[in-house]
Amino acid sequence: MQNTLNTAVSFTGVGLHTGQSVRMVVHPAPADHGIWFRRIDILAENTGADNNGAGNNGLRADIPAIWSAVTPSRLCTVVENADGVSVSTIEHLTAALAGCAIHNALIEIDGGEVPILDGSAEPFVQAFLAAGIREQAVEIRAVRVLKTVEVREGEAVARLEPADMLEIDFRIEFEEPAIGTQERHLRMSNGAFVRELSDSRTFCRQADVDAMRERGLALGGTLDNAVVFDGDRVVSPGGLRHEDEPVRHKMLDAVGDLSLAGGPILGLYTGIRAGHALTNRLLRALFADPANFRIEECSSRIGGKLPGIGVHRGDLPSVRRRAA
Numbered sequence: 001m002q003n004t005l006n007t008a009v010s011f012t013g014v015g016l017h018t019g020q021s022v023r024m025v026v027h028p029a030p031a032d033h034g035i036w037f038r039r040i041d042i043l044a045e046n047t048g049a050d051n052n053g054a055g056n057n058g059l060r061a062d063i064p065a066i067w068s069a070v071t072p073s074r075l076c077t078v079v080e081n082a083d084g085v086s087v088s089t090i091e092h093l094t095a096a097l098a099g100c101a102i103h104n105a106l107i108e109i110d111g112g113e114v115p116i117l118d119g120s121a122e123p124f125v126q127a128f129l130a131a132g133i134r135e136q137a138v139e140i141r142a143v144r145v146l147k148t149v150e151v152r153e154g155e156a157v158a159r160l161e162p163a164d165m166l167e168i169d170f171r172i173e174f175e176e177p178a179i180g181t182q183e184r185h186l187r188m189s190n191g192a193f194v195r196e197l198s199d200s201r202t203f204c205r206q207a208d209v210d211a212m213r214e215r216g217l218a219l220g221g222t223l224d225n226a227v228v229f230d231g232d233r234v235v236s237p238g239g240l241r242h243e244d245e246p247v248r249h250k251m252l253d254a255v256g257d258l259s260l261a262g263g264p265i266l267g268l269y270t271g272i273r274a275g276h277a278l279t280n281r282l283l284r285a286l287f288a289d290p291a292n293f294r295i296e297e298c299s300s301r302i303g304g305k306l307p308g309i310g311v312h313r314g315d316l317p318s319v320r321r322r323a324a
């Protein structure tokens with residue numbers, strides 16, 4: 001069955017790239033609503049707004065979190081509506097929603113970028129589980145991969161193959177000795193996302209930080225919300241949460257980006273040096289041919305293996321660390 005939140009949950013923080021402070025409220029939504037953003041700062045400009053949400057500025061404020069609304073961006077995932085109104089850096093939030101099996105939500109936000117919080121998905125997961133998750137009376141419709149689909153760019157590869165549940169296989173290769181080559185494979189059932197991936201933080205190289213700042217990006221980036229590597233050293237105080245935190249974070253990003261398929265994916269995703277843009281190209285390639293996939297209502301056998309089904313507070317890494 002589809003799920004939504006029991007009650008609304010709010011977050012305040014800065015965007016990683018804009019550095020802008022925003023307030024965001026994730027509201028419950030009816031079955032079959034899906035995940036939508038609403039830019040309430042755009043709505044507020046609509047003085048005398050009509051019921052369609054189109055007012056004096058003529059701009060619609062609602063943006064669907066769906067693959068076809070993704071606009072090209074290398075560093076994060078951005079969704080945009082037909083009026084050019086967008087929300088960026090949605091991937092950790094959409095990963096948390098998928099990882100908690102929350103299929104329906106309306107996310108009100110008063111700026112253009114989701115708060116980065118600690119750079120991982122755990123603060124979102126923690127708040128969602130505290131609010132509680134409510135079952136709805138409509139079956140989940142999953143996207144079953146029927147044929148292998150692959151996209152490449154240079155040395156980067158992203159691929160989807162048939163499988164009975166979402167599995168993620170990821171490999172990263174960095175020159176920095178502190179990152180190096182890392183590989184992991186996970187079946188995303190039984191709370192695996194929350195336990196194994198949710199607390200892994202965004203990472204970057206010191207050289208990237210300098211380059212991004214020059215381009216006016218990563219303005220909200222600090223050592224509290226991103227792990228910074230320099231050569232063979234971890235710059236961030238406190239070090240890593242997992243020895244292979246970078247590859248785990250790339251898998252977290254993949255869960256968030258794949259959740260934009262419009263329903264949970266039943267298939268094996270393989271990423272080699274892949275990123276947000278390539279995963280979105282993969283979804284576009286998947287949906288370009290109706291022979292590649294089938295939308296199916298989940299039986300309880302399949303539904304029980306979806307990411308987030310049966311997840312509970314005890315799966316949270318911070319709770320597990322305290323208990324250990």
Ligand SMILES: [Zn+2]
Binds near residue numbers: 091092202249253
């Ligand atoms: Zn990320």
